[in-house]
Amino acid sequence: GDSVTQMEGPVTLSEEAFLTINCTYTATGYPSLFWYVQYPGEGLQLLLKATKADDKGSNKGFEATYRKETTSFHLEKGSVQVSDSAVYFCALLAGGTSYGKLTFGQGTILTVHP
Amino acid sequence: DVKVTQSSRYLVKRTGEKVFLECVQDMDHENMFWYRQDPGLGLRLIYFSYDVKMKEKGDIPEGYSVSREKKERFSLILESASTNQTSMYLCASTKAGGRANEQYFGPGTRLTVT
Numbered sequence: 001g002d003s004v005t006q007m008e009g010p011v012t013l014s015e016e017a018f019l020t021i022n023c024t025y026t027a028t029g030y031p032s033l034f035w036y037v038q039y040p041g042e043g044l045q046l047l048l049k050a051t052k053a054d055d056k057g058s059n060k061g062f063e064a065t066y067r068k069e070t071t072s073f074h075l076e077k078g079s080v081q082v083s084d085s086a087v088y089f090c091a092l093l094a095g096g097t098s099y100g101k102l103t104f105g106q107g108t109i110l111t112v113h114p
Numbered sequence: 115d116v117k118v119t120q121s122s123r124y125l126v127k128r129t130g131e132k133v134f135l136e137c138v139q140d141m142d143h144e145n146m147f148w149y150r151q152d153p154g155l156g157l158r159l160i161y162f163s164y165d166v167k168m169k170e171k172g173d174i175p176e177g178y179s180v181s182r183e184k185k186e187r188f189s190l191i192l193e194s195a196s197t198n199q200t201s202m203y204l205c206a207s208t209k210a211g212g213r214a215n216e217q218y219f220g221p222g223t224r225l226t227v228t
Contacts (some may be wrong), residue, residue: 004156021177025180032213032214034214036217041221042221042222043118043204043206043219043220043221044157044204044206044217044219045219046216046217048215051213051214052197055205076142080193089156089157092117093132094215095213099145099162099164099170099210100145100147100160100208100210100215101147101159101172102157102217104156105153105156105160106155106156107156107157
């Protein structure tokens, strides 16, 4: 079945550091890929997405590129802020009829210190 | 502003009680989902619904049931709550079709079963 694997956390960084959170997936067909973010005390919200190979999703300084050859969708940001502290989830939407069901990774907790 | 609301943010119930978690969306979405979120396990799908009165099991349906009598409302029912159902419960909705439709999440209900 479909699966998503994220790098182990938690991740602790100083402000303005470079961020990478690794995400790899297993899926049949051609999935769409997403990063969701969960700020403390809130539900998840979409951060960025990509629907086909070599697409780059970007938002709020975060970027991720859909790499079919390595089945990866790593999240990056050049300079993190304290306000980026949150839990980050990688997810996939399988191709074909799936009723919009997402498969999520286990989440990575990011803490950014001033 | 689009919205998914959940009936309670925090809930404490006793073992054996019947528990109802309510979710309402105002976006006329066809698909609705119930997840539970546990540390290190990410989000796991309990049940989803793609239309009124239609439901499908997710990955961990045991001990849960659902009801969708109206398009905007999706209820999760714990028939006889147990301590291993202590968790964060998240409801989400999405429009049908498309390869990149965003799932919109409610703020979550933190359920404690004692």
